[in-house]
Amino acid sequence: MKPSIPKGTRDFSPEEVNKRNFIFDTIREVFVRYGYQPIETPAMENLSTLTGKYGEEGDKLLFKVLNNGDFLAKADEQALAARDSSQLVSSISKRGLRYDLTVPFARFVVMRQHEITFPFKRYQIQPVWRADRPQKGRYQEFYQCDVDVVGSDSLVYEAELAQIYDEVFAKLGLEVTIKINNRKVLAGIAEAAGIKDAFMDMTIAIDKLDKIGMEGVEKEMQGRGIPEAAIEKVKTILKAKNLEELKLQFTDSQIGLKGVEELESVFDYLGIGESTNEIVFDITLARGLSYYTGCIFEVQAKGVQMGSIGGGGRYDDLTGVFGMPGTSGVGVSFGAERIFDVMEELKLFPEDSATRLKAVFLAFDEASHRYAFRCLRQVRAAGINAEIYPEPTKMAKQFKYVDKRNAPFAVVIGSNEMASGQLAFKNMRTGEQEGLRLEEIIERLREEERI
């Protein structure tokens, strides 16, 4: 048979795994610095945990796991006869692959509410699965790196999460724009325009502003049946350049004012000019996930065509659906795959010296091959990444291998070297070669390590 992998999934080569680990390590390091603790949850959740949490569209994108055994024997006969897939699902599948890390986290918090100290700060780096149609930067299996705080409504955490975004991308050398908005501001716009009922329709339209322009947004709202007068009001509000101007538009919207105040408070915590990346208020930022209620975040990479590489926000009642009401949470997510793709495109990955092979031992004959293997042991014991060519064949062939492995040094041993103890130490880049004792070689390789 012809080998293949499912659509939207990928294998990773050693080089790619090293690069991905660089991203994960950087993110994890920052999370830990800010006092977040790791948890992990299963790849599979009970379907009942997942369904209904991501809207109707989300349910369609959930991967369902078929029940084991003779699942059809227990299937809903009516649904089966009617060829009604959505009706049938509950009787043939009780589990599904997790769709994000937030909902499993909420489930986790509720199950362990009595052993958790609040505010609980956790991070989680694991893959999630979505049955989306794949595109560039969009996969069916991808890693998310989530940080959330649950059990506090302090806006200091919004500021902290913005700092985490800033710090991680600064460390990765990736220039980004960190956009912040507040769901209450959007609600305020709807309230001020007198279209509270059409909040979702309005939000979806506003979200597309940078893509389709003001005219497009207007058409979109018209198409969604929003009255002309309300559209004019929305357009006026959207022209507000900053939070001060926006405030003036919200004289008759309590919720809108509250949203602006929250944003002011976050920016106050952050201070001015203390970040590496731009952290900006963006009134057009909407985000789909319906459970957001306060501040919302999104990160856009500069200089590349790519969707958002991170997003998140505040949810006042994160754990309510699992029977623990009134607990507020705020968190953000890093999209590792997209960060990888962007960094690859911009060639931002550093030469990885920690995982790099430093030296390869080569030998001319059986006796020196054994001798080389014993030398190798000492080199490795000194903490230097090194290996030996598996057999003493023709030198040209062995050197080609060293070249391919991109190792900076080769140590060549034959009968002369064994007799004198002066091993041939060759710099692969310059081609220079000198006779050195093993201890001297180890010292040289150690110096190299530090560079």
Place this chain on the structure above:
RNA sequence: GUGGUUGUAGCUCAGUUGGUUAGAGCGCUGGAUUGUGGUUCCAGAGGUCGCGGGUUCAAAUCCCGUCUUCCACCCCA
């Protein structure tokens, strides 16, 4: 999920209105060079033309289905 797009050697790609044995560059293997890689020269290996069906005397080429890739929509990391 809707509409479109892509697939030919390990990689990047040619392949005419359907017509002999499907090509190139790079890479790979061997040799020139029996104690030294990268450069050069010579030789060689490597292909179910994504998969399945159909039309035809004849299909990489035309038609249908399917899988995959990418794009737009939807949604999102």
